[in-house]
Amino acid sequence: MTKHLDILIIGAGISGLLAARELRLAGREVTILDKSKPGLESSWAGGGILLPIYPWRQAPAISDLAVASLKKYPGLSQELLAATGIDPEWYDCGMLICKNPDYQQAIDWCQHYGIEYRPASTELTEPFTSTYQQPLWLPEIAQARNPRLLKSLYAYLQQAGVQFIDNTDIRKIAVANRQVSQVETVDRKYTVKQLIVSAGAWTTDLMNYLLPDWPLDLQIRPVRGQMLLFDATPTTLPYMVLDGDQYLIPRRDGKILAGSTVEQAGFDKITTDNAKQQLYQFATELLPSLKNYPVCHHWAGLRPGSPQGIPYIGRHPDLENLSINAGHFRNGLVMGPASAQLLADLILERPTEIDPAPYSLTRPAQP
Ligand SMILES: Cc1cc2nc3c(=O)[nH]c(=O)nc-3n(C[C@H](O)[C@H](O)[C@H](O)COP(=O)(O)OP(=O)(O)OC[C@H]3O[C@@H](n4cnc5c(N)ncnc54)[C@H](O)[C@@H]3O)c2cc1C
Structure with missing residues (x-):
């Protein structure tokens, strides 16, 4: 039997979950489908630093989404905690x-983006x-604790009536009259008003295979990142520290993350002794x-690596009811809330706060 859906999102990482929230808040019926369970891929594995690494060396398109998101995080975090009792641990510990x-x-x-700074004291x-x-x-740079943010967001969306289809692969996407007309999984067929693909590192392959x-x-290509976690105490390190391309992130309970590698290793998620x-x-x-x-x-x-780390956010040029929110590379958490809002604005044909052209x-x- 064919089921009719309003909005179907493929991929329940931070990009898909935050897009679901925006669209649900706008009164739409949202369903999210994932090949495994929500929030277990890159979004889980990340460090949760809410600042791109050396943003002044990167494209302004990254800073624009990141800085807009920074302003949203404290409120978002409070809203999630109040609704679910699960604390995403937004923590403005600062960064050296x-x-x-x-x-x-x-x-x-x-100065341009209104971020507080000081020469670091001894x-x-x-x-x-x-x-x-x-x-x-x-001093104001914050972090979020990835697994808890995702858990909290998942619980929030369930409460808000978003439907989840887990552990499901898409077999086929049918197109008629320049519209996605049907999405077929192993055991069901769905018609959709809008389809959004936010499948992280898998987005390009999925699109090429299904369309x-x-x-x-x-x-969009996979770029592996490895992390190490130390079981330290809350006083060991009070703030984040970035040295060269690597960093330490202290969680509130004292655990300290050391990250990260940047490796081209295809879709292999193996960890290495090296x-x-x-x-x-x-x-x-x-x-x-x-x-x-x-x-x-x-x-x-x-x-989900992308050219210059700039995500793809927007509507498909040929298929009227298909959109994408993917390719956030090293900054999916910090760019997440503003990316989701931009996507929702484009789908709902609302004015956008950020110019969508670079995405x-x-x-x-x-290159
Ligand atoms: C080690 C490391 C450190 C990082 N540190 C930071 C940081 O400090 N700050 C920051 O902002 N970002 C950081 N990032 C980057 C950030 O984690 C990513 O940019 C972000 O998680 C991407 O989110 P996403 O939802 O697009 O992708 P993902 O979280 O990978 O989610 C994609 C989802 O799509 C699903 N999917 C894939 N294919 C299919 C399919 N065919 N059908 C159905 N579902 C499918 C997957 O199962 C997955 O759930 C880090 C990443 C890593 C690995």
């Missing part, structure tokens, strides 16, 4: 950035063994007291 050869560029960026730099270059302290006659040049050693060495050299605590977890996730599905291919 050890090496800033482009200090002036960093300051200009902070009190802040003292605990670490680093070769400092104009260390910078960003070969409607090609899009989406360049990465474990390298992350352990980085972490314990930067903060020697970490040697006193055991490593309690080591994992890998697949970031277009048909933007020129970039």
Whole structure:
């Protein structure tokens, strides 16, 4: 039997879940389908730093979504906690950035986007063994605890009446009159008013496989990231620290994440001894007291890599009721709330707060 759906979202990571929230808040009926269970892929594996790494070295399109999202996180987090009792642990612990050869560029960026900054004091730099270059302290930068944010969002959406279809693969997408007319899984057929694809690193393959006659040049590729978790105590490290391309993130309960690797390894989520050693060495050299605590977890996730890390957000150029929200690379959490709002605005034909052009599905291919 064919079931009729208003909005179907493929992919229940942070991108799909936040899009579901926006559209549900606008009064739409939303269903989310995932090949496994919600929030177990990249969104679970990430560090939850709510700042792109050195945003002043990246495209303004990333900063625009990130800074708009930063403003939404405290309210979103409170709303989720109040509704579900599950705390996403939004925590404005601040971030120390050890090496800033482009200090002036960093300051200009902070001033432009209204982000508070200070030269880092010796009190802040003292605990670490680093070769400092104009260390910078960003006191308001926050983090969220990925697994809890996702759990809370999932519970919130269930309460709000969003339907979930777990552990289900899509077999076929049928098109008629330039519209997605039917979505077929192993055991059901669905007609949809709107289809959204937010399948993270799998988005390009999914689109190419299911819609070969409607090609899009989406360049989303998996980029593996490995993380190490230390079972430390709450006083070990009071704030986040970024040194070169690697960082430490202290959770409220004292656990400390050390991340991360950036590897081209296809869809292989395996963890490696090499990465474990390298992350352990980085972490314990930067903060020697970490040697006193055991490593309690080591994992890998697949970031949805995209050209310049700019996500694809928008409507399909040829299929009127198909949209995409994917390709957030290293910044899916920090760009998540504003990305979801932009997508919802485009689907609902509301004015957008952010210019959608840089995220277009048909933007020129970039290296
Ligand atoms: C080690 C690491 C550290 C990171 N640190 C940060 C950070 O500090 N801050 C930050 O902002 N970002 C960080 N990121 C990046 C961030 O995690 C990602 O950008 C973000 O999670 C992408 O979310 P997503 O929902 O698009 O993808 P995902 O979370 O991967 O979700 C995609 C979903 O689609 C589903 N799916 C895939 N194929 C199909 C299919 N065929 N049918 C149905 N469902 C399907 C998957 O099962 C999955 O649930 C980090 C990532 C990693 C790996």
